[in-house]
Amino acid sequence: MRLLEINGDAICVDATTGMGGHTRQMLESLGPGGRVIAIDKDDAAIAIARDTIADERAVIIREDFANMSGIVRGLGYDGVDAILLDLGLCMGQIRDKERGFSFDSDYPLDMRMNRDISPSAHEVVNTFRQERLQEIILTYGEEGRYRAIARAIVAYRKDKAINTCRELADIVARQYRSGSRSGSHGERRRIHPATKTFQALRVFVNDELGTLTRTLDVCPKLLRSGGRLCVISYNSLEDRIVKTFFRQQQVAGQLQTLTKKPITPGPLEVRDNPSSRSAKLRGGIRL
Numbered sequence: 001m002r003l004l005e006i007n008g009d010a011i012c013v014d015a016t017t018g019m020g021g022h023t024r025q026m027l028e029s030l031g032p033g034g035r036v037i038a039i040d041k042d043d044a045a046i047a048i049a050r051d052t053i054a055d056e057r058a059v060i061i062r063e064d065f066a067n068m069s070g071i072v073r074g075l076g077y078d079g080v081d082a083i084l085l086d087l088g089l090c091m092g093q094i095r096d097k098e099r100g101f102s103f104d105s106d107y108p109l110d111m112r113m114n115r116d117i118s119p120s121a122h123e124v125v126n127t128f129r130q131e132r133l134q135e136i137i138l139t140y141g142e143e144g145r146y147r148a149i150a151r152a153i154v155a156y157r158k159d160k161a162i163n164t165c166r167e168l169a170d171i172v173a174r175q176y177r178s179g180s181r182s183g184s185h186g187e188r189r190r191i192h193p194a195t196k197t198f199q200a201l202r203v204f205v206n207d208e209l210g211t212l213t214r215t216l217d218v219c220p221k222l223l224r225s226g227g228r229l230c231v232i233s234y235n236s237l238e239d240r241i242v243k244t245f246f247r248q249q250q251v252a253g254q255l256q257t258l259t260k261k262p263i264t265p266g267p268l269e270v271r272d273n274p275s276s277r278s279a280k281l282r283g284g285i286r287l
Helices: 021-029 043-052 065-074 091-095 121-127 130-141 146-157 165-173 185-190 195-205 208-222 236-251 267-272
Strands: 011-014 035-040 058-062 080-086 223-233 255-257 280-286
Touching: 011 021, 021 035, 021 058, 021 080, 035 043, 035 065, 043 058, 065 080, 065 208, 080 208, 121 130, 121 146, 121 195, 130 146, 130 195, 146 165, 165 195, 195 208, 208 223, 208 236, 223 236, 236 255, 236 280
Parallel strands: 011 035, 011 080, 035 058, 080 223
Antiparallel strands: 223 280, 255 280
16 A cells, blocks of 8 residues: 555556455545546455445446456546556455365365356366376476376376365375475475465466466556556466566656565564465556
C-alpha cells in the first residue's frame, strides 16, 4: 500500500482480488470519488468478494486479468492510477479441497482457476505422454526428479486413473527417499515433496506465465502519468518475468523502478503467515 500511494479519487485495479483483502485495503485509502476495479477469473472468489465487499466504490468483475485493458476502457476510464497483481493461488482456493489444489484432498484433480477452461490437471496426468509430462514438470516446476516422477505417473495410470490430489501427491512422494539430499529432515517436513510438481501442473493448466506476460505488457499503457504498478510473485518463474519486465520498462523510459531489490517478508511475518515465505514484491511508477 505504501508503494501504490492510493488516495483521494484514484482509480485502482486489484487484478487478482481473491478473497478481497487488498481490495478492502484499497477502499480504506480512497475518498468518495475513488474506485477499485476488482478482477478475478475464479467464480468462487468473485462470489465471496461480492458477498463481503459492500461498497459502491468497488466494481467486482469475473474476468481474466489479461483482459484488463478492455475492462477498464469498457467502464469508461481512459487510464488508472494504481494496479496490483498478487499472483498465484489465494488461500480460499487452497482450503477448498474440492478445487483440486491441495496435496491432501481426496477430491478429483482439477487445479483450474477458471473451471470453464481445459485441460484440467486430471486430463494432463492421465493422458499426456511421458515426455510431455517431463517437460511440464521441469519447465514449470523446476523439479529435479522430473524424469522419475513422470515415469511413475505413467506406470501408475496403466492400472488405474489418477483421480485425486492425494493419489498424485503420494506418487510423487514415493520418488523421494527418507534421506533426501535436497534438504534437512525439518525442511522436508515443512515443504511437501509434491510441491514443485503441483506448481508445474497448476501453472501449465492455467497458462499462468503466458497470462502474466500479456498482462504486464498492457499495464504501462493503462497507467496514467505517476500511476503505480506493484506485483507480488511467489516462485522464481514468475519473479524472473516480473524482474525482466521492470528492467526493460526502465530502459525504455516507461516505468521508473521503485524497488531496486524485491521486498520480501521478514521472519515475524513468515512465522505468522507461512504462505508468505516465498513472496517477492516489486513496483514501478509510470513516467
